[in-house]
Amino acid sequence: MSARRPQGRSQRGRARISQRVGELSPSGIRKFFDMLATMEDVISLGVGEPDFATPWHISEAGISGIEKGYTMYTSNRGMLELRQELSRNLSARYGLTYDPDSEILVTVGVSEGLDLAMRAIINPKDEVISPEPTYVAYEPSTLLAGGRFVPVPTTVENNFRVKAADIEKRITGRTKAILLGYPNNPTGAVMEKADLEEIAELAQRHDLVMISDEIYDQLVYGVKHVCIASLPEMKERTIFLGGFSKAYAMTGWRIGYAAASEEIIEAMTKIHQYTMMCVPIMAQMAAIEALKSGEAAVKEMVADYDRRRRVMVKGLNAIGLSCFEPKGAFYAFPSVAVTGLSSEEFAEKLLIEERVAVVPGVAFGGSGEGYVRCCYATALDEIREALRRMRRFVQRHKS
Amino acid sequence: MNREVLEILEKDAKVTLKQISAMTGLSVAQVRKTIEEAEKNRVIVKYKTVINWDKLEDERVRALIEVKIQPQKDVGFDAIAERIYRFSEAHSVYLVSGPYDLAVFVVAKTEHDVSKFVSEKLAALESVQGTVTHFFLKPYKEDGEVLEGQEKVRRQPLTL
Numbered sequence: 333m334s335a336r337r338p339q340g341r342s343q344r345g346r347a348r349i350s351q352r353v354g355e356l357s358p359s360g361i362r363k364f365f366d367m368l369a370t371m372e373d374v375i376s377l378g379v380g381e382p383d384f385a386t387p388w389h390i391s392e393a394g395i396s397g398i399e400k401g402y403t404m405y406t407s408n409r410g411m412l413e414l415r416q417e418l419s420r421n422l423s424a425r426y427g428l429t430y431d432p433d434s435e436i437l438v439t440v441g442v443s444e445g446l447d448l449a450m451r452a453i454i455n456p457k458d459e460v461i462s463p464e465p466t467y468v469a470y471e472p473s474t475l476l477a478g479g480r481f482v483p484v485p486t487t488v489e490n491n492f493r494v495k496a497a498d499i500e501k502r503i504t505g506r507t508k509a510i511l512l513g514y515p516n517n518p519t520g521a522v523m524e525k526a527d528l529e530e531i532a533e534l535a536q537r538h539d540l541v542m543i544s545d546e547i548y549d550q551l552v553y554g555v556k557h558v559c560i561a562s563l564p565e566m567k568e569r570t571i572f573l574g575g576f577s578k579a580y581a582m583t584g585w586r587i588g589y590a591a592a593s594e595e596i597i598e599a600m601t602k603i604h605q606y607t608m609m610c611v612p613i614m615a616q617m618a619a620i621e622a623l624k625s626g627e628a629a630v631k632e633m634v635a636d637y638d639r640r641r642r643v644m645v646k647g648l649n650a651i652g653l654s655c656f657e658p659k660g661a662f663y664a665f666p667s668v669a670v671t672g673l674s675s676e677e678f679a680e681k682l683l684i685e686e687r688v689a690v691v692p693g694v695a696f697g698g699s700g701e702g703y704v705r706c707c708y709a710t711a712l713d714e715i716r717e718a719l720r721r722m723r724r725f726v727q728r729h730k731s
Numbered sequence: 732m733n734r735e736v737l738e739i740l741e742k743d744a745k746v747t748l749k750q751i752s753a754m755t756g757l758s759v760a761q762v763r764k765t766i767e768e769a770e771k772n773r774v775i776v777k778y779k780t781v782i783n784w785d786k787l788e789d790e791r792v793r794a795l796i797e798v799k800i801q802p803q804k805d806v807g808f809d810a811i812a813e814r815i816y817r818f819s820e821a822h823s824v825y826l827v828s829g830p831y832d833l834a835v836f837v838v839a840k841t842e843h844d845v846s847k848f849v850s851e852k853l854a855a856l857e858s859v860q861g862t863v864t865h866f867f868l869k870p871y872k873e874d875g876e877v878l879e880g881q882e883k884v885r886r887q888p889l890t891l
C-alpha cells in the first residue's frame with residue numbers, strides 16, 4: 333500500500349468501492365458487537381431470531397434428503413412440490429390462489445426476496461415509501477437497487493401503525509411502491525384491516541406496487557393477521573414475501589419465498605437465476621415438511637412466545653419503561669424517556685453497567701429514537717433476570 | 732378449567748402464582764383458584780422433580796417388566812393390575828396393547844431386588860402367565876428432557 337495514496341483509491345485515483353455501496357451507512361450496532369465480544373454473563377435481548385431449534389421432524393427431512401443423495405441444484409424457481417405446498421398453504425390461510433408454476437419463487441430467505449423485488453421494479457430515483465421505525469434491510473435494499481427510500485414516521489400514539497394519510501402525503505410522481513412490514517420488526521405492531529384497506533385503496537388510486545414483508549404473519553397474539561394481498565384487487569399489484577425463518581425457527585436454513593403476479597415473478601426469477609441459481613435443496617426439503625406437518629410445532633412456539641411477551645411487557649411497564657402492547661413478532665419496544673437517555677446511551681450504559689443487551693431504537697431510523705428493542709424470544713428465566721437488572725438500572729438513572 | 736395454567740405447571744412446577752399470572756394475563760386469584768380446583772379433582776396429581784440419579788452414581792436399578800396375563804373368569808384386568816400396582820416396587824403400571832398386557836416400571840435398589848420382585852411376587856400371582864424383564868442400562872431422555880450431551884447452541888448475541 334502506498335502511503336501517499338488516499339485510502340480506498342487506486343493508482344488512477346478512482347474509488348475502489350462503488351459510490352452506491354460507499355454511501356450506504358454501516359449498521360448502527362457494530363460498536364455493540366465489539367463490546368459484547370469482550371463481556372461475559374450478558375443476557376441478550378438483542379437477538380432477532382427464535383431461541384428454539386428447528387422442530388426435529390423438519391430438520392430430519394433435510395438430513396434424510398442429504399442421506400438419499402438430494403444434493404443437487406433444483407429448478408431456479410424451487411422444487412415444484414414446495415411451490416405446490418406453498419400455493420396450498422396461501423390458499424388455506426388467506427384464500428389466495430397463486431399458480432405454483434408461474435406465481436411463486438423460492439428465495440434465500442425474505443432477505444433475497446426483498447432484494448429481488450426491489451431490483452425487479454425500481455428504476456433510478458424511483459421512490460419507495462415505508463413506515464419507520466423500519467426493519468434495517470428496507471432502506472439499503474432500496475438504495476442498492478438505485479431507488480430512494482421515503483420513510484413515514486409512525487408513533488406510539490397510533491400503536492406504531494402506519495396511516496394511509498401519512499403515506500399519501502409523501503406520494504410523488506416518482507413513487508413506485510409502498511413497502512410494509514407487519515407484524516413489525518422492531519415495534520411488534522400489527523395492522524388492522526380497516527387501515528390496510530385504506531392503504532390498498534391508495535395503492536390502487538396511485539397505481540403503486542405493494543411490497544409486503546409478512547415474515548412474522550404466524551406470530552400474532554390474540555389477533556388475526558390480515559394479508560394485504562388478500563384484499564380485493566390487491567393480489568395483482570402485491571409482492572408477498574413469506575418466510576420460514578421465524579415461524580418454523582429456521583433462520584439458519586436460509587429459505588423464504590415470494591408470491592406475486594406472473595410478470596413480477598418472472599422478472600425476479602431472471603435475477604435469481606443468475607445470482608443465486610436456486611435455494612439449497614436440503615432447505616427446500618425441510619420447508620416441504622414444515623408446510624406439510626409443522627403446524628402443531630408453530631402453535632406450541634407461538635403459545636410460548638405469548639407467555640414471554642406478557643411477562644416482558646408487564647415487567648417493562650412495571651419498572652417504568654412504558655411499553656405499548658405489541659401484538660405480533662417477538663419484540664417489545666419500550667420508551668426509555670424516564671431515564672432521559674438517548675436510545676444509544678441507554679443501550680450502551682445498560683450493557684456496561686448491568687450486562688443486558690438491547691438494540692437502540694435509532695438503529696431502525698430516526699423515529700425509533702427514545703425507544704429500545706427487546707426481543708422476548710428468550711428463556712423466561714433470562715427475561716426475568718434481565719428485568720431485575722433493568723429495574724436497578726432505571727432506578728439509578730431516573731431523571 | 733384453564734389448560735394454559737396446567738401446561739405451564741407441567742413444564743415447571745416451581746413457577747409462582749405471580750409468575751403464572753404474568754404469563755397468562757389471568758389474575759393471581761384466578762390462577763390460585765384454577766390450581767386449587769385442579770388439585771381437588773386430582774387433575775393435578777402431584778408435584779415432583781426429575782432427577783438424574785445416574786449423575787450421583789447412585790445404586791438404583793430401573794426395569795420395565797412386560798407382564799402377560801392369563802385371562803380368568805370374573806377377574807378383569809383392573810383387578811389384576813391392582814394386585815400388582817399395590818407393590819411399592821411397581822413405580823408405574825399401564826395396561827397396554829400388543830403381545831403383552833401390563834407394562835410395569837420397577838425402581839429398586841439392586842438387580843437382585845428386581846429379580847426377587849419378579850420371581851417371588853409377580854410370577855407367584857395366579858393370573859400372571861409370563862414376564863419379560865428389561866433392565867434400563869442408560870437413560871437418554873426423561874420426561875421430555877435430554878439428560879446428557881446436549882451442547883448448548885448459542886445464538887449471535889445481536890441481530891437485526
Ligand SMILES: Cc1ncc(COP(=O)(O)O)c(C=O)c1O
Nearest residue numbers: 441442443467517575577588891
Ligand atoms: C422484518 C424482517 N424481514 C426479513 C427478515 C429476514 O428474514 P430471512 O431470514 O427470511 O431472510 C427479518 C429477519 O430478522 C425480519 O425481521
